[in-house]
Amino acid sequence: MSSSGPDDLLGRIKELADRNFPKIKDKLPSNEQVFVLKTTAGFSAVIKLSSQAIVVESGDHPNPVSTMTMSPADLEQLMNGQLDGVQAFLSGRIKVQGDVFRTMALNNLLKGAQ
Numbered sequence: 001m002s003s004s005g006p007d008d009l010l011g012r013i014k015e016l017a018d019r020n021f022p023k024i025k026d027k028l029p030s031n032e033q034v035f036v037l038k039t040t041a042g043f044s045a046v047i048k049l050s051s052q053a054i055v056v057e058s059g060d061h062p063n064p065v066s067t068m069t070m071s072p073a074d075l076e077q078l079m080n081g082q083l084d085g086v087q088a089f090l091s092g093r094i095k096v097q098g099d100v101f102r103t104m105a106l107n108n109l110l111k112g113a114q
Contacts, residue, residue: 006043006058007058009043009075010045010056010057010058012079013037013045013047013056013079013110014056016079016109016110016112017047017054017056017109017110018054020108020109020110020111021054021109023108024105024108024109025051025052026051027105028049028050028051028105029050029051030050030051030052031050032048032049032050033048033049033050033065033102033105034046034047034048034049034061034063034064034065035047035048035049035064035065035066035067035068035103035106036060036061036064036066036067036068037067037068037075037106037110038067038068038069038070039069039070039071039072039075040069040070040071040072041071041072043072043075044058044059044060045057045058045059046058046059046060046061046064047106047109049105049106049109054109064098065098065099065102065103066096066097066098066099066100066102066103066106067096067097067098068094068095068096068103068106068107069094069095069096069097070088070093070094070095071093074088074093074094075110078094078110078111078112079110079112080112081111081112082112085107085110085111086104086107089107
């Protein structure tokens with residue numbers, strides 16, 4: 001992972017989410033769904049997603065649709081378009097607790113240019 005701190009990483013996730021949101025918003029439900037994204041190094045972000053809006057903030061949530069956990073290096077590769085989220089999940093590099101199918105929206109949101 002780059003030498004950026006948690007605030008820089010959160011900012012990069014927000015930028016990527018804002019860029020990808022228009023591509024996936026028509027496939028999202030109108031009601032808000034909450035996801036948690038974590039790294040094994042202790043980073044945690046809450047992503048609130050619906051067809052109307054996206055909110056990315058630091059922290060955790062008591063009852064997310066799912067929690068996606070990966071190494072910092074895998075998060076970097078995912079955001080840079082060097083790692084396919086589905087393949088990483090199938091190979092065990094990304095762990096998902098909760099609804100795996102609805103987590104696909106989060107994967108598509110974080111996907112870097114591929």
